Amino acid sequence: MENQKYRLTKLSDDRFDGLHPNGINKGYTKNGNRIHPEKPTKGKIFWLDNMNTSVVTEEMNDDGIFKTRNSTYKLEIL
DSSP states (O other): OTTOOEEEEEEEESSSTTOOTTSOOTTOEEEESOEESSSOOBTSOOEETTEEOSSOEEEEOTTSEEEESSEEEEEEEO
């Protein structure tokens, strides 16, 4: 959606016990205005602006919460 703003929040680090090698740990947030694909999609890497979730989405629900192999995120429309 054009001119839409989003917030991606890392809800949990499910694999590295809070010491994720990329330094993006629980509580990290990023705001942006471009996402790809249009919503987290099973089997695809999710992007917000130029930041990706690094691994493919494994699960998602209608509340904007999705899981990758390593982490759980929430996507909000602002």
